[in-house]
Amino acid sequence: MRDVVALTGATGFIGSAIARRLTQEGWRVRALIRSPSLASRLADTSLQWIRGTLEDRNCLESLVDEVDAVIHCAGAVRGITEADFYRTNVEAVSRLAHITAGRSPVPRFLLISSLAAREPELSPYAASKRLGELAVAAVADLPWTALRPPVVYGPEDRAIRPLLRLMLYGIAPILGRQDARFSLLYVEDLAEAVIQWLKGNVREKHAFELDDGYPKGYTWHEVIKTVQQLRGKRVFSFRVPELIMNIIAWLNKMVASMIGYAPMFTPGKVREFRHPDWTCDSIPFSRVSGWTPKVRLEEGLRLTFGLP
Numbered sequence: 349m350r351d352v353v354a355l356t357g358a359t360g361f362i363g364s365a366i367a368r369r370l371t372q373e374g375w376r377v378r379a380l381i382r383s384p385s386l387a388s389r390l391a392d393t394s395l396q397w398i399r400g401t402l403e404d405r406n407c408l409e410s411l412v413d414e415v416d417a418v419i420h421c422a423g424a425v426r427g428i429t430e431a432d433f434y435r436t437n438v439e440a441v442s443r444l445a446h447i448t449a450g451r452s453p454v455p456r457f458l459l460i461s462s463l464a465a466r467e468p469e470l471s472p473y474a475a476s477k478r479l480g481e482l483a484v485a486a487v488a489d490l491p492w493t494a495l496r497p498p499v500v501y502g503p504e505d506r507a508i509r510p511l512l513r514l515m516l517y518g519i520a521p522i523l524g525r526q527d528a529r530f531s532l533l534y535v536e537d538l539a540e541a542v543i544q545w546l547k548g549n550v551r552e553k554h555a556f557e558l559d560d561g562y563p564k565g566y567t568w569h570e571v572i573k574t575v576q577q578l579r580g581k582r583v584f585s586f587r588v589p590e591l592i593m594n595i596i597a598w599l600n601k602m603v604a605s606m607i608g609y610a611p612m613f614t615p616g617k618v619r620e621f622r623h624p625d626w627t628c629d630s631i632p633f634s635r636v637s638g639w640t641p642k643v644r645l646e647e648g649l650r651l652t653f654g655l656p
C-alpha cells in the first residue's frame with residue numbers, strides 16, 4: 349500500500365479517471381464529495397470520502413490532513429459570468445493551496461489547470477484557469493506543479509463526446525477555422541500523467557502542457573479522416589459560420605440566465621473554438637516525469653465508443 353493522496357473533483361469526468369488509476373496503483377485516496385449520490389460512480393474503488401465543498405475551510409482541512417500530495421482537479425467548466433468561474437477556479441484554488449501550505453510537512457500540490465490558461469483573454473473560463481495557476485504560484489513554500497491538458501475526451505466525457513458521436517454517425521460540423529490546429533488527450537493518458545507526477549516526485553514549480561504526442565496537433569480535416577477510417581464510410585462535413593455559432597451561443601447564454609443552468613456553449617467558448625493554435629508540447633513534462641502518452645485519436649475513439 350502506498351501513501352495517502354487528497355483528491356478533488358473525483359465525481360467528475362477527469363477526476364473519476366484519476367481516482368480509479370490511483371486506487372489501482374495502491375494509493376490511499378481521500379476524496380472530496382459534495383453530493384453523496386455521485387459516490388456510486390466510483391463504487392468499484394476504495395476511496396475515503398470527505399463530504400463538503402471547496403468553499404468549506406474545515407472540510408478542506410480534513411481533506412489534506414496528513415496526506416503526501418494534493419491533486420486539485422475540481423473546477424468550473426460551465427458558467428455565464430466571470431464570477432461563476434472565479435469562485436471555483438481562482439478563489440477555491442487559492443484557499444486549498446493556502447490550507448495545504450499550512451500543513452507540516454507540506455504536501456506536494458498538483459493543479460489540473462487547462463491549456464486555455466495560455467490564452468486568458470479568450471473567455472472567462474480561460475482567464476480563471478490562468479488566475480488559478482497564479483494563485484497557486486503565489487503561495488509561499490508550496491511545492492506545486494500545474495498540468496495544462498488540451499481538450500480531454502473519453503467514455504464519460506459530456507463536453508466533446510456528443511460532437512465526436514455525431515461525426516461517427518457521419519455528420520461533422522467544423523466549429524473552428526479550417527486551418528486551426530489543436531492537440532487532444534485521452535483521459536487515461538491524463539490520469540497516467542498524474543501517477544507519473546506522483547511516482548517521479550516531480551517538484552518543478554511550473555505549468556506543463558500535455559498532449560497525446562501527435563506531431564503538431566490535429567486539423568479538423570485529420571480528425572474527420574480518422575473518423576472516416578473508423579466508420580469505413582464517408583463523413584459529411586460542413587463549416588459552421590462564426591455568426592451562426594455566436595447566435596447559438598448568445599441564445600444559450602440568455603436561456604441559461606433565465607432558467608438558471610450553467611451553460612457550456614457560450615460566446616467565450618466560441619472564441620476558444622475559433623482560436624487557430626491549441627497545439628502543445630508535452631516533452632518538457634515527459635522529461636521531468638518519465639510520462640509518455642499512449643493513446644492517439646483512432647484508438648482513443650475506439651475506447652471512447654467501445655468500437656472493435
Ligand SMILES: NC(=O)c1ccc[n+]([C@@H]2O[C@H](COP(=O)([O-])OP(=O)(O)OC[C@H]3O[C@@H](n4cnc5c(N)ncnc54)[C@H](OP(=O)(O)O)[C@@H]3O)[C@@H](O)[C@H]2O)c1
Pocket residue numbers: 356357358359360361362363380381382383386400401402403421422423424425436440460461462463477496497498499500501507
Ligand atoms: N474536460 C476537459 O476537456 C478539460 C480540459 C482541460 C482542463 N480541464 C480541467 O479539468 C478539471 C476537471 O474537468 P472535468 O471535465 O472533469 O469537469 P467535470 O466533469 O464538470 O467535473 C468537475 C468536478 O469538480 C467538482 N466541483 C466543481 N465545483 C466544486 C465545488 N465548489 N466544490 C466541490 N467540488 C466541486 C465537481 O463536483 P460535482 O460532481 O459535485 O459537480 C466535479 O467533481 C477542471 O479543473 C477543468 O478545468 C478539463
